[in-house]
Amino acid sequence: MSNVHLIDHPLVQHKLTLMRRKDASTNSFRRLLNELALLMTYEVTRDLPMQDIEIETPLETMTAKVVDGKKLVFVSILRAGNGILEGMLNVVPGARVGHIGLYRDPKTLTAVEYYFKMPSDMHERDVIVVDPMLATGNSAIAAIDRLKETRPKSIKFVCLLTCPEGLAAMAKSHPDVPIYTAAIDRQLNEHGYILPGLGDAGDRIFGTK
Numbered sequence: 001m002s003n004v005h006l007i008d009h010p011l012v013q014h015k016l017t018l019m020r021r022k023d024a025s026t027n028s029f030r031r032l033l034n035e036l037a038l039l040m041t042y043e044v045t046r047d048l049p050m051q052d053i054e055i056e057t058p059l060e061t062m063t064a065k066v067v068d069g070k071k072l073v074f075v076s077i078l079r080a081g082n083g084i085l086e087g088m089l090n091v092v093p094g095a096r097v098g099h100i101g102l103y104r105d106p107k108t109l110t111a112v113e114y115y116f117k118m119p120s121d122m123h124e125r126d127v128i129v130v131d132p133m134l135a136t137g138n139s140a141i142a143a144i145d146r147l148k149e150t151r152p153k154s155i156k157f158v159c160l161l162t163c164p165e166g167l168a169a170m171a172k173s174h175p176d177v178p179i180y181t182a183a184i185d186r187q188l189n190e191h192g193y194i195l196p197g198l199g200d201a202g203d204r205i206f207g208t209k
């Protein structure tokens with residue numbers, strides 16, 4: 001699984017543990033997710049291409065580095081992906097944002113698309129897809145299938161938590177897409193939830209249960 005990047009930084013792990021606790025309030029869950037997203041963005045953007053430009057400091061001219069190319073695109077898989085966006089935009093405020101609406105059919109657990117909106121010039125952009133939970137992999141796979149039709153330069157996938165089943169499904173359908181996660185949990189249950197996990201990420205972010 002050379003394509004899987006486990007972000008085991010102590011701050012990431014500490015915050016994730018606080019989020020998993022069932023007594024974490026909506027407020028603290030959302031705040032922690034925001035902080036975690038910021039830290040994970042730091043890792044996932046580590047290999048962004050750079051270019052040299054000439055600038056003037058108050059004292060002299062120098063050659064300095066800036067990120068090269070068109071603005072990154074963060075693609076949120078609705079609705080839980082939106083919980084990660086704010087933290088990511090704090091670090092990369094100029095990023096463009098795309099949305100993919102997919103719901104999980106409760107019987108078949110397959111992903112059904114209801115919304116798709118991307119920035120222009122996708123073929124010139126690097127894309128980071130975000131969804132807190134990579135569980136069955138069905139939503140991520142469907143989202144990436146659809147995104148590949150827009151021919152972006154590259155695609156990475158960021159989640160908080162995943163499990164062996166989700167990683168295997170992604171490796172089969174999209175072996176070219178690197179996955180960044182803060183944890184690989186034990187397994188899925190019969191309802192497609194990750195164990196031990198953190199419950200329903202959307203409900204916990206938005207306080208809908």
Ligand code: URA
Nearest residue numbers: 135193194199200201
């Ligand atoms: N989606 C969630 O929100 N939680 C899981 O455990 C799996 C999928």
